[in-house]
Amino acid sequence: xxxxxxxxxxxxxxxxxxxxxxxxxxxxxxxxxxxxxxxxxxxxxxxxxxxxxxxxxxxxxxxxxxxxxxxxxxxxxxxxxxxxxxxxxxxxxxxxxxxxxxxxxxxxxxxxxxxxxxxxxxxxxxxxxxxxxxxxxxxxxxxxxxxxxxxxxxxxxxxxxxxxxxxxxxxxxxxxxxxxxxxxxxxxxxxxxxxxxxxxxxxxxxxxxxxxxxxxxxxxxxxxxxxxxxxxxxxxxxxxxxxxxxxxxxxxxxxxxxxxxxxxxxxxxxxxxxxxxxxxxxxxxxxxxxxxxxxxxxxxxxx
RNA sequence: CGCGGGGUAGAGCAGUCCGGUAGCUUGCCAGGCUCAUAACCUGAAGGUCGGAGGUUCAAAUCCUCCCCCCGCAA
Numbered sequence: 304x305x306x307x308x309x310x311x312x313x314x315x316x317x318x319x320x321x322x323x324x325x326x327x328x329x330x331x332x333x334x335x336x337x338x339x340x341x342x343x344x345x346x347x348x349x350x351x352x353x354x355x356x357x358x359x360x361x362x363x364x365x366x367x368x369x370x371x372x373x374x375x376x377x378x379x380x381x382x383x384x385x386x387x388x389x390x391x392x393x394x395x396x397x398x399x400x401x402x403x404x405x406x407x408x409x410x411x412x413x414x415x416x417x418x419x420x421x422x423x424x425x426x427x428x429x430x431x432x433x434x435x436x437x438x439x440x441x442x443x444x445x446x447x448x449x450x451x452x453x454x455x456x457x458x459x460x461x462x463x464x465x466x467x468x469x470x471x472x473x474x475x476x477x478x479x480x481x482x483x484x485x486x487x488x489x490x491x492x493x494x495x496x497x498x499x500x501x502x503x504x505x506x507x508x509x510x511x512x513x514x515x516x517x518x519x520x521x522x523x524x525x526x527x528x529x530x531x532x533x534x535x536x537x538x539x540x541x542x543x544x545x546x547x548x549x550x551x552x553x554x555x556x557x558x559x560x561x562x563x564x565x566x567x568x569x570x571x572x573x574x575x576x577x578x579x580x581x582x583x584x585x586x587x588x589x590x591x592x593x594x595x596x597x598x599x600x601x602x603x604x605x606x
Numbered sequence: 607c608g609c610g611g612g613g614u615a616g617a618g619c620a621g622u623c624c625g626g627u628a629g630c631u632u633g634c635c636a637g638g639c640u641c642a643u644a645a646c647c648u649g650a651a652g653g654u655c656g657g658a659g660g661u662u663c664a665a666a667u668c669c670u671c672c673c674c675c676c677g678c679a680a
Contacts, residue, residue, distance in 0.1 A: 338679095339680055342607090342608080343679080343680070491625085571621075580609085580676085581611090582677040583611030584612070585612095587618080593632090594617060594618035594619070594631055595620080
């Protein structure tokens with residue numbers, strides 16, 4: 304099949320690679336290169352890099368609203384559009400242009416977690432499972448009819464990073480299956496709908512008044528981006544791992560309870576930080592960090 | 607020229623401003639001690655101070671160039 308691909312980050316690149324191996328990808332749409340990294344160099348998206356390696360033409364329109372952009376899209380005369388984390392709204396004209404419309408790889412078990420950050424929100428919410436839904440796109444936000452689903456369990460070790468990687472592989476797999484078998488669409492259930500808001504940078508600042516359990520989930524949900532952190536004086540310390548401690552405390556949330564990074568949280572709970580990174584330093588286990596640095600018992604971290 | 611931190615013993619750090627014997631904590635090894643603790647005591651090993659030049663009687667420290675790691679920002 305003649306496929307036009309639309310996507311931007313790693314998960315989309317994985318899907319693109321898989322599809323390109325079995326189908327003719329005639330063009331890849333992705334977000335334009337953005338300044339990133341230490342020199343603020345212009346960096347192409349993961350999809351652009353992959354597409355170029357595969358010799359697939361790349362287009363990076365800022366928006367799909369303009370008639371000429373839509374005309375270019377239609378001129379591809381694709382059989383089908385495959386969309387995965389593209390980051391742009393697809394106008395009806397674009398959705399309708401390919402002969403078979405557009406399919407979307409969405410990283411949740413719809414209708415739960417429609418929207419931008421389904422992977423992270425599922426972990427934060429303490430869901431037992433996540434997954435992939437392949438759907439026929441319509442004009443709504445992740446409201447299209449479902450074609451195929453796959454489930455991935457969320458465990459105490461699940462981070463947004465490793466869940467993302469699993470979902471990328473699963474998503475690629477399911478999309479290939481969908482293209483091969485074209486299963487009949489089922490409408491999404493009308494109950495169980497939730498929305499996964501975009502992750503905002505501010506959310507990464509740890510709020511010690513939350514329960515230890517919630518903070519621990521947040522830490523996993525925000526890894527590898529944007530990474531949960533707290534401030535100690537003017538120093539920013541990022542937290543990559545923590546364990547909920549069974550002890551109860553009546554200390555004010557944010558109070559350091561011992562010399563080994565046990566922090567009082569909301570509701571009398573306590574969280575032990577296990578993997579951290581000081582600004583400019585490497586990520587290290589608490590054990591190593593504490594050899595040359597201390598967060599003294601009794602310190603009150605800002606909440 | 608986006609802003610900034612860092613590279614010193616296996617690990618984590620101090621020392622650099624103000625040049626003069628290579629330090630701390632921890633780990634490892636040996637021994638002792640304890641009902642017990644991330645236990646405690648004693649002793650020992652372990653370092654081309656990221657690299658190359660330069661200045662100097664003398665450089666981890668001052669000057670020049672280079673390599674590598676990381677935070678912010680996006």
